[in-house]
Amino acid sequence: MALLIKNGRLIDPKSKRDEVVDVLIESNKISKIASNLTVENAEIIDATGLVVAPGLIDVHVHFREPGQTHKETIHSGAKAAAAGGFTTVVMMANTKPILSTPKVLTETLEIADQEDIKIEAVGSITQDFDGENLTDFDALREAGAIGFSDDGIPLTDAGVLRKALQKAKLTDSLLSIHEEDPNLIGTLGVNDGEVAHQCGFTGAPTVSEYSMMARDAMIAYETGARLHIQHLSAGxxxxxxxxxxxxxxxxxxxxxxxxxxxxxQMIFEQGTNAKLNPPLRRTADIDKIIEGLKDGTIDVIATDHAPHTHEEKNVSIDKAPSGMIGLETSLQLGLTNLVAKGHLTLSELLTKMTVNPAKLYNFDAGYLAENGPADLVIFDATTDITVSETFISKACNSPFINKQLKGKVAYTICEGKIIYQGE
Structure with missing residues (x-):
């Protein structure tokens, strides 16, 4: 059956289109975008007052399967993604076992292929994250890896990174790296500032991030390979x-x-749910990050969705694992802290969450056009919501519980099928 979306404000950053039109979906594709469309026997969504945008793309999620399904499964992660407006996600390799071999990668992708959203995965750069021995990039690519990352484990050996970049350049593969020099860090997950000192330990200073990043950026420059910096945090x-x-x-x-x-400061209020790698920083860092988003220095917004159980987080700050869930609040945080405050337009925010992440991996996604993919999110950009204590994700380790944010996803559509409908 055809699906007709009526009277929505279509925002397509790729074509710079921003207008109230109808969208007709037939045979898993967008067949027509125009005003006053009428189709017999179509299912109709009245999108009056709502934004119709490309389905969001998250290039950095942890779905914990295989090996840690008590935290999250591919299925629960996919459902959380759909609830957040995401139609494509990229899983990181730090599963158990790690995605270092074609066998493990293939088996994981076979599970992912059963879901309603599009799920891709990267293979690890080094064998089982040992930081020394490169994986077989060609074999992993053949098995379905769209790129490579040891996310969570920094590559401290510059020579290993250089070899990996040289190897990746041969096939124009993307390396995504976590930049924190462990030799400069006391306790992970907390900024080495006021909070860490009040807690009685040395934390993770900003220099641990930007010094390693400077080294790796220069190696990328020398090799000519593509390098993606994950979740930067420092000005x-x-x-x-x-x-x-x-x-x-x-x-x-x-x-x-x-x-x-x-x-x-959120650690004082939210405790271990605000413990992250890299850690939350200072207002001055946020100001620089927003500048980078505005001028295009920062290309992509990604969640680093990292589920942990309540029991794992319910320990002292120095012993708790780092990470928070983020798929179900990502769009709202962008609307609240970037768009509503006038830092980015709605189209500019969506560029960071659709067009640009699609470019990283050459996905046929992140845009709305006739004969293009029918992957869409329909949302209210201005309504206020209070973040619930319960999530579609199996986990609830979020520092935003009970916070008021802007925006609410009404529908998520992937390959022409409604896969999430809000209340």
């Missing part, structure tokens, strides 16, 4: 990316909604 890191881009390095960078929304 100086924005300057490093800007410098490397101006030099001509093939660098891209992402930031999470939490890193442009809240500071290290």
């Amino acid at each position: 100086e890191s924005v300057e490093v990316v800007r410098f490397a881009k101006n030099l001509g390095a093939k660098i891209t960078a992402e930031v999470t909604p939490q890193h442009f929304s809240i500071t290290e």
Whole structure:
């Protein structure tokens, strides 16, 4: 059956289109975008007052399957993604076992293929994250890996990174890396500032991030390979990316909604749910991050969705695992802290969550056009919501519980099928 979306405000950042029109979906594709469409026997969605946009794309999620399904499964993660307006996600490799071999990767992708959203995965850069021995990039690509990352484990050996970049360049593969030098860090997950010191330990200073990032950006420049900087958090890191881009390095960078929304002070209020790698920083860092989002230095907004159980988080700050869930609050945080405050237009926010992430991996996604993919999110951009204590994700480790945010997803549509409908 055809699906007809009536009277929505279509925003397509790729074509710069922003107008109230109808969208007709037939045979899993967008068949027509025009005003006053009428179709017999079509299912109709009245999108009056709502935004109709490309389905969101998250290039950085942890679905914990295989091996840690007590935290999240691919199924529960996919459902959470759909509730957040995401139609495509990229899973990281830090499962148990790690996605280091074609066998494990293939088996994982076979599970992912059963879901309503589009789920891709990266393979690990080094064998079982050992930081020394490169995986078989060609074999992993053949098995379905769309890129490579040891996310969560920084590559401390510059020579290993250089070899990996040289190898990736042969097939124009993207390497995504976590930038925190462990030799400069006391306790992970907390900024080395007021909060850590009041807790009685040395935390993770910003220099641990931007110094390693500067090294790796220069290696990427020398090799000519594509390097993606994951979840930067420090103001100086924005300057490093800007410098490397101006030099001509093939660098891209992402930031999470939490890193442009809240500071290290949230640990005093939310405890271990606000413990992250890299940690929440200061207001001055957020200001620089927003500058980087505005001028294009930061290309992508990604959640780093990292589920943990209540029991795992319900320990002292120095012992708790780092990470928070983010798929169900990502759009709202962008609307609340970037659009409503006048830092980005709605189209500019959506660019960071659709067009640009699609470019990283050359996905046929992130745009709305006739004969294009029928992957869409329909949402109210201005309504106020209070974040619930319960999530569609199996986990609830979010520092935004009971916070008031803007925006509400009404429908998520993937390949022409309604896969989420809000209340």
